[in-house]
Amino acid sequence: VKSIGVLTSGGDAPGMNAAVRAVARTCLNKGIDVYGVMLGYKGLHEGQFYKFNRHSTRNIINIGGTILKSARFPEFKNPQTRLEAIEQMKSVGMEALVVIGGDGSYHGALELTKLGVNCIGIPGTIDNDIPLTDHTIGFDTALNTIVEALDRLRDTSGSHQRCTILEVMGRTCGDLAVNAGLACGAEIVITSETGFDEEKVIERLRQSKAGDKKHAIVVITEHVTDVNELAKRIEAATGFETRANVLGHLQRGGRPSANDRVLASRMGVRAVELLEQGKGGLAICEQGGVITEVPMLTLFDSKRDVPEELYEDVLKLR
Ligand code: F6P
Numbered sequence: 001v002k003s004i005g006v007l008t009s010g011g012d013a014p015g016m017n018a019a020v021r022a023v024a025r026t027c028l029n030k031g032i033d034v035y036g037v038m039l040g041y042k043g044l045h046e047g048q049f050y051k052f053n054r055h056s057t058r059n060i061i062n063i064g065g066t067i068l069k070s071a072r073f074p075e076f077k078n079p080q081t082r083l084e085a086i087e088q089m090k091s092v093g094m095e096a097l098v099v100i101g102g103d104g105s106y107h108g109a110l111e112l113t114k115l116g117v118n119c120i121g122i123p124g125t126i127d128n129d130i131p132l133t134d135h136t137i138g139f140d141t142a143l144n145t146i147v148e149a150l151d152r153l154r155d156t157s158g159s160h161q162r163c164t165i166l167e168v169m170g171r172t173c174g175d176l177a178v179n180a181g182l183a184c185g186a187e188i189v190i191t192s193e194t195g196f197d198e199e200k201v202i203e204r205l206r207q208s209k210a211g212d213k214k215h216a217i218v219v220i221t222e223h224v225t226d227v228n229e230l231a232k233r234i235e236a237a238t239g240f241e242t243r244a245n246v247l248g249h250l251q252r253g254g255r256p257s258a259n260d261r262v263l264a265s266r267m268g269v270r271a272v273e274l275l276e277q278g279k280g281g282l283a284i285c286e287q288g289g290v291i292t293e294v295p296m297l298t299l300f301d302s303k304r305d306v307p308e309e310l311y312e313d314v315l316k317l318r
Pocket of ligand 1: 011102127169170252
C-alpha cells in the first residue's frame with residue numbers, strides 16, 4: 001500500500017490524537033504516504049484531506065479531542081455517497097483507510113472494504129461499548145474524570161449528610177458507571193444492564209439511613225431515568241436530602257491518561273501493519289493485554305460481556 005488515510009468519527013474521545021499520531025508515524029517510517037481526513041466520513045466525501053509530514057503530529061499525544069475533528073454523517077449510509085467518497089480518495093491516490101471511532105463508524109468502513117478500499121477500525125469511544133475489546137480508547141481517561149468528580153461530590157455529600165446522584169455517560173453501556181462506582185465506594189450503581197427498580201433503590205437507601213450511613217452516592221448511566229425527578233422521589237421516600245448531578249461532556253475532554261495513550265499508540269501501529277499486509281474489514285481489539293484484530297462482521301454479531309463480578313463487588317462493598 002502506498003497511501004493511507006486516517007479519520008476520526010462519532011463522539012470524540014481522549015487518546016484519539018495519540019492513535020492518529022501512531023498511524024501517521026508508522027506510515028511515514030515505512031515510506032507510506034498518509035493523509036489526515038478532516039471531519040470523519042463527511043470530510044472523506046468532501047475530499048477534505050491533509051497530507052501529513054513528520055511535523056504534523058508533533059505535540060498531540062497529550063491532547064484531548066481530535067485534531068481531525070469529528071462529525072456525524074448519516075448520509076454515508078447511501079451507496080452513492082460512498083462511491084463519491086472513493087472517487088475523492090482516488091483523486092489523491094489514497095488506497096486504504098484507518099477509521100477511529102465507535103462500532104457505528106465501523107459499518108461505513110466495512111462497506112468501503114467491500115468496494116475494494118481496505119479499512120481497519122480502531123475503537124475510539126469513552127463508552128467502552130464495543131464487543132471483543134477489553135478497552136476502548138478514551139474509556140480510562142473518562143473514568144478518571146468521573147472518579148475525580150465523585151471524590152469531590154463525596155466531600156460535600158459527607159459534609160451535608162446527603163444522598164448524591166451522579167449521572168454519567170455510556171449510552172447503553174454501564175462500564176463507566178460500575179467502574180466509577182467501585183472506585184469511589186458508591187452505595188448503588190444503576191445501569192441499563194442492571195435494570196432500574198426504583199422501589200429497590202429506595203429501600204436500599206432507607207436501610208442505609210436506618211443504619212449508620214450518613215450519606216450515600218448513587219451512580220447512574222444516562223438514559224435510564226430523569227435524575228432530578230429521582231432525587232425528589234428519593235428525598236420524599238427516605239428522608240435523605242438528595243441532590244442530582246449530570247456530568248455531561250466534561251467526560252469527553254481532557255488530557256488522555258497514560259493507559260489511553262499506550263492503547264492508542266499500540267492500536268495505531270497495528271492498524272497500519274494490517275493494511276500493509278493487504279488486509280481490511282478488521283477491527284483492532286485489546287484482549288487480555290494483547291493487541292489483536294477480529295473481522296468486523298464477527299464484531300457486529302457479538303455481544304459485549306457485562307462485567308457481572310464488578311456489579312457484585314459494588315454490592316459486597318456497600
Ligand atoms: O459515545 C460517546 C457519547 O459521549 C455517549 O456517552 C453519549 O451518549 C453521546 O456520545 C453524546 O453525544 P453528543 O456528543 O452528540 O451529545
